[in-house]
Amino acid sequence: MNQMTEIAVEQALASDQEKQNPKMIGKDVDVFYGEKQALFGVTLDIPERMVTALIGPSGCGKSTFLRCLNRMNDTIDIARIGGRITLDNEDIYDPKIDVVELRARIGMVFQKPNPFPKSIYENITFGPRIHGIARNKVDMDSIVEQSLQKAGLWNEVKDRLHEPGTGLSGGQQQRLCIARAIAVSPEVILMDEPCSALDPIATAKIEELIDELREHYTIVIVTHSMQQAARVSQRTAFFHLGNLVEEGSTDQIFTSPQEKRTQDYITGRFG
Structure with missing residues (x-):
C-alpha cells in the first residue's frame, strides 16, 4: 500500500x-x-460534541439549513419544509414536539450580537426563568456565574452584572449571547456567522471559545470564512445553489475534496 493510499484509508476511517x-x-x-x-434534498449527519461548519457562497442554503435545525423557519409564513430532521432519533417536526422546549435544547447565536435591553444578569436569567430551571436567587446567581465563566466573560463583567448588556463591546456582547444560550443547558448550539460583525481580536476570542465549548456541546456554525471553518471545525459541509455538494472531515474537504465544485470554491475560482 503506497503512502497516498494509506492517507486516504486513514481519512476514511x-x-x-x-x-x-x-x-x-x-x-x-x-x-x-x-x-x-x-434547499434540495439535503441529507447531513451532525456528530455529537463536534463542530460542524456549513460553508458556501452567499445564498447557497447554508443558513436556511441551519434555521431548520431548531425550527426557526416556522416563524416565516411562506416557509414549507419537507424531509425529516431528528434530535436523538426524535423527529423535531413531530406535531407533539413543544417548540419552546426544543429551542431550549437547541440554542442559537445570531450574526449580529443581540443582547436584550436589560442588565447582563437579566440577559442570562431570562431563559432559566421562562423554563423554570432556577428555583431561587441562589440558583440564578450560580447559573449566571457558570454561564459567563463558560463564555469566557465572567472576569470582565463580574463587577458590572447589573449594568446594561448593550453597554458591552461587540465581542463581549456576542459572548454574552453565547452565555445566554448556554444558561438553559442546551445540547446543541447553532451559530449563524457569529463573527462577521466582529474585529479580528474579538473573532479570535470567539473561535477559542467555540473550541472549548465543543467538549460539552454539539455545535453547528455557518461561516463565510473558509479559514475560520478550517480552524474551528472537525467536519465541513459545502453547499451550493441549495444543494449539499459534499461533506466530510474538515481536513479531507480542504485538502482532498472529491467534487470539482468544492475544489473550485476552496481555491477561490468562484464564490
Missing part, C-alpha cells in the same frame, strides 16, 4: 469514526419559500 454518533440527522430536507425552492 477517521471520517467513519466521526460519524458514528450523530446528535442530529437531516434526511432529504427540502425548503420552499412560497414557490421558490431554497
Whole structure:
C-alpha cells in the first residue's frame, strides 16, 4: 500500500469514526419559500460534541439549513419544509414536539450580537426563568456565574452584572449571547456567522471559545470564512445553489475534496 493510499484509508476511517454518533440527522430536507425552492434534498449527519461548519457562497442554503435545525423557519409564513430532521432519533417536526422546549435544547447565536435591553444578569436569567430551571436567587446567581465563566466573560463583567448588556463591546456582547444560550443547558448550539460583525481580536476570542465549548456541546456554525471553518471545525459541509455538494472531515474537504465544485470554491475560482 503506497503512502497516498494509506492517507486516504486513514481519512476514511477517521471520517467513519466521526460519524458514528450523530446528535442530529437531516434526511432529504427540502425548503420552499412560497414557490421558490431554497434547499434540495439535503441529507447531513451532525456528530455529537463536534463542530460542524456549513460553508458556501452567499445564498447557497447554508443558513436556511441551519434555521431548520431548531425550527426557526416556522416563524416565516411562506416557509414549507419537507424531509425529516431528528434530535436523538426524535423527529423535531413531530406535531407533539413543544417548540419552546426544543429551542431550549437547541440554542442559537445570531450574526449580529443581540443582547436584550436589560442588565447582563437579566440577559442570562431570562431563559432559566421562562423554563423554570432556577428555583431561587441562589440558583440564578450560580447559573449566571457558570454561564459567563463558560463564555469566557465572567472576569470582565463580574463587577458590572447589573449594568446594561448593550453597554458591552461587540465581542463581549456576542459572548454574552453565547452565555445566554448556554444558561438553559442546551445540547446543541447553532451559530449563524457569529463573527462577521466582529474585529479580528474579538473573532479570535470567539473561535477559542467555540473550541472549548465543543467538549460539552454539539455545535453547528455557518461561516463565510473558509479559514475560520478550517480552524474551528472537525467536519465541513459545502453547499451550493441549495444543494449539499459534499461533506466530510474538515481536513479531507480542504485538502482532498472529491467534487470539482468544492475544489473550485476552496481555491477561490468562484464564490
